[in-house]
Amino acid sequence: MSDNARHPGTILKDQFLDPLGITPYRLAKSIGVHVSRVAEVIKGRRGISADTAVRLGLFFEVPPRWWLDMQAEYDIANCMRTTTIHDAVAPYEGINQVLVTPTGARRLSQSDTSLLKPDLVSIDAAQLDQLKRQAELSGRHSKRVATEVTYASGAVALVGTPL
Incomplete structure (x- = not known):
């Protein structure tokens, strides 16, 4: 876990879409979802669900778990930064x-x-x-x-x- 965990949508855009010249529109059409879902993910406004992870896994021919692990890492890093959870849990x-x-x-x-x-x-x-x-x-x-x-x-x- 990193204090600087990046949203998986940012990773998707910066490390997958941009290097391959794939637009959010093309990705959305290729994985069978509305372009707004992809746009929200790459802007960091929406997390990667299991459904999206499976679709991305099939598209890039990688394990869907990669995407879920990135999302979990991001979510956990955000939770670990808040002291309210630590104060609330006995x-x-x-x-x-x-x-x-x-x-x-x-x-x-x-x-x-x-x-x-x-x-x-x-x-x-x-x-x-x-x-x-x-x-x-x-x-x-x-x-x-x-x-x-x-x-x-x-x-x-x-x-x-x-x-």
């Missing part, structure tokens, strides 16, 4: 007794202690910098050290250990 109180991964969460029991001692721990400098920026935005929370953990099962998790 973190889960039992977070120190659970394992949270992208596939779900579960309570840790005494028999799960092996999960707390991973076989492999690695995090690159860019990930660490990103985590530090996120932590600075949420200053009211307890200080934690973030670590990427790969467990014996092959599962990967990003965990925070209180300092």
